[in-house]
Ligand code: HEM
C-alpha cells in the first residue's frame with residue numbers, strides 16, 4: 075500500500091519542477107546572446123530588479139488581461155492537481171482489490187478530484203478567458219470594476235489552499251515526523267483530505283470528525299464569494315461598458331453566455347454559501363439543520379442540488395459560448411441561428427434552476443413531485459439539442475479547416491451528443507433508479523465535463539494563442555494532441571457507460587474481477603487524456619519563447635470570410651501601432667454562406683484508372699473506419715439499454731453461411747462498414763441527392779439504415795421499437811458524418827498537396 079500524501083506531493087513537485095525547467099531552458103534558448111563572456115554583477119542586479127518588479131506587477135495588477143491570465147494560470151494549476159488525483163484514482167482501479175491505496179484514500183481521492191475540478195479548475199479558467207477577451211469582444215476598455223476584479227481573483231488561492239489543506243498538512247506532518255516525535259505533531263498527523271464525496275451529503279459530512287472538513291467548508295465558502303463578485307463584474311461590464319454599436323442584438327455569442335452564466339452564479343452561489351454555513355454550524359455549534367429531528371438529510375440534498383444543478387450549467391454554458399464563437403471561424407460560415415442559440419442559452423439559464431430534484435429520484439420524496447421534475451429534466455434537453463443542431467448546421471457545406479481548434483470543436487459536439495442523450499435517459503425516473511450510483515452516471519457527466527468543457531478551453535487556447543503571445547503554437551503537435559484527447563475521452567467514458575450499464579456501482583475501490591479488463595481499458599484511456607494534457611502544457615510553454623512570431627494582422631485569415639471580429643480588430647490595431655505592420659488584406663473574399671457548389675469528383679481532376687481505384691480504396695477504408703467507430707457508440711448504447719438485441723448479429727453471420735455467432739456477425743459488420751459501404755458511397759456519391767458531401771453522406775446513411783433496420787429487427791414493439799429505429803437512424807447518421815468528414819479532409823489534404831501549399 076503506497077503512501078498517498080507522499081506520492082501525490084512528489085508527483086506535483088515533479089510537475090512543477092518540470093514546468094519551471096522547461097520555462098527557464100526555453101527562455102534562455104530564445105535569447106540570441108552567447109558571446110562567451112561572464113555574467114557581470116550589474117547584469118545580475120538588473121535581473122533581480124526585473125524579477126522584483128514583475129512579481130510586484132502581477133500581485134497588484136488590475137488590468138483585465140493580466141487578471142485573465144492569472145485566472146487561467148491558477149485554473150490550470152488546479153486542473154493539474156485535480157488531474158493527478160484522477161490518475162491516482164484510475165491507477166487504483168487497474169486491479170479489483172484495493173492494493174495501491176486504501177479504500178479510505180480512494181474515497182478522499184474522488185472527493186478532492188471532484189471538488190478541485192468543478193470549483194477550482196473550470197470556473198476560474200472560464201472567468202480567465204472571459205476577463206481576457208470579453209472586454210475586447212464588446213469594445214470595453216476594461217472590466218466595470220477593475221479592483222473588485224483583482225479582489226475576486228485573489229480570494230481564490232487561499233480558498234484552494236483551505237480546501238486542500240489536508241494534503242499539504244499530511245505531507246508536512248510526514249516530513250516533520252522524521253525529526254520530531256509523533257506526540258509533538260499530533261495535529262499534523264490527524265488532518266487528512268476529506269473523504270465524504272463532493273456532494274458532502276449529510277449526515278456523513280456532519281458526523282465525520284476530520285477537522286479538515288471545516289477548513290474545506292470555509293474554503294468553499296470563500297470561493298463562492300469570489301465567484302459571486304466575479305459574476306457581478308461580468309454582468310455590469312456587459313450591461314454598461316459595451317462599445318459603440320454593440321447592442322444586445324449583435325452582442326457576440328460568447329459574451330451572451332458569460333452574462334447568462336454570471337446570472338446563474340449570482341443566484342446559485344449565495345445559496346451554496348448558506349448551506350455551507352448551516353453545515354458548519356451543525357458540525358461545530360450543535361445546531362440540527364441536517365439532523366433527523368431537524369430538516370433531515372434530505373434538506374441538505376435539496377439545498378445542495380439547488381446550487382449543484384445550476385452549477386453544471388455554469389460550467390457548461392461558457393464552453394458552448396466558445397464553441398459558437400470558434401466553430402464558425404474554422405468552417406468559414408457564420409454561426410447558424412444566432413437568435414436560437416441566444417434563446418436556448420437564456421432558456422437553459424432559467425430551466426437549470428427547475429430540475430435539481432432529478433438528483434434525488436432515489437430518495438423518499440413524493441412521487442408526484444418527482445414526476446414533475448422528470449418532465450422538466452426531459453424538457454431541458456430541448457435547448458441543449460437546439461445548440462447541437464445549430465452547430466451541425468453551421469458546419470453544413472462549410473469550408474472545413476482541419477486545425478486543432480476545429481478538431482476539438484467537432485470532438486466536443488460528439489462527446490456532448492452522447493453525454494446529453496445519456497442524460498435524458500437518467501432524467502427518466504425508472505431508468506435513473508436502475509443506473510443511479512453506477513458508472514453509467516460517471517460516464518454520462520464526464521462526457522460533458524471532460525468532453526466539451528476542456529476541449530473548448532484548449533481550442534480557445536490555440537485560437538487566441540497568436541493574439542495573446544504574438545507567436546504561433548506548434549500546429550502539428552496541437553493537432554496530434556487534440557486527436558489524442560478526443561480519442562482518450564471516448565475510450566474512457568464510453569467504457570464507463572458500458573460497465574455502468576452492466577450495473578457496476580461507482581465510488582468503490584474494490585470491484586468484482588470480471589470488470590477488470592474494462593476498468594483497465596478505461597484507465598489506459600485516462601492516461602491518454604493525462605498525456606495529452608501534458609503535451610498541451612508543453613506546447614504552450616515552449617511556443618511562448620520559441621514559436622514562430624506572428625507577422626500578419628489576420629493570423630487565421632478571418633477577413634476572407636467576413637469573420638474578423640472585434641478582438642482581432644484590437645489585435646490588428648496593436649500590431650500596427652507597436653510593430654508598424656501593414657493591415658493584412660485577403661486575396662479573395664467570399665460570402666460567409668457559400669453559394670451552391672458544383673458537384674465534382676471526390677478528389678477532383680482525373681488520373682489513370684489504377685490511380686483512381688487505389689486512391690478511392692484507401693480513402694474508403696479511412697472514411698469507413700472513422701464512420702464505423704462513431705457508429706458503434708450509438709449501437710453500443712442501443713444494445714446497453716436493450717432496444718437492439720446483439721443476437722441479431724449472429725443472423726448476419728448465418729446469412730453468409732457461417733455459424734450463428736454474434737461475434738462473427740459483428741466482425742462481418744465491421745468489415746462491411748469499413749470496406750463495402752464507403753466504396754459504394756464513393757461510386758455513387760455524384761448521383762446521390764444533395765449538393766455536397768455532408769448532405770449526400772446523410773442521405774446515403776439514411777438509405778442504408780433502412781436495410782439495417784430490417785436485417786436486425788428482433789421483434790421489438792411499442793416504445794422499444796421506436797427506440798430501436800431512432801438508434802439505428804442516429805447511429806447511421808454518425809456513420810455518414812464520420813465518412814464524409816474524413817473524405818472531405820482527405821480531399822482538401824490532397825488538393826492542398828497538389829497546390830503545393832501547407833497548412834497554417
Ligand atoms: C450540461 C452539462 C451537464 C453536466 C456538467 C452534468 C453533470 C452531472 C453531474 C456532475 C452529475 C453527477 C451527480 C452525482 O454526483 O450523483 C450528473 C448527474 C445527472 N445528470 Fe447531468 N450533467 C449535464 C447535463 C445533463 C443533461 C442534459 C441531463 C438531462 C436532460 C442531465 C441529467 C442528469 C441526471 C438525471 C443526473 C442524476 C443521475 C443520478 O443521480 O443517478 N445532465 N450530471
Ligand SMILES: [Cu+2]
Pocket residue numbers: 382383386429430432433
Ligand atoms: Cu442536475
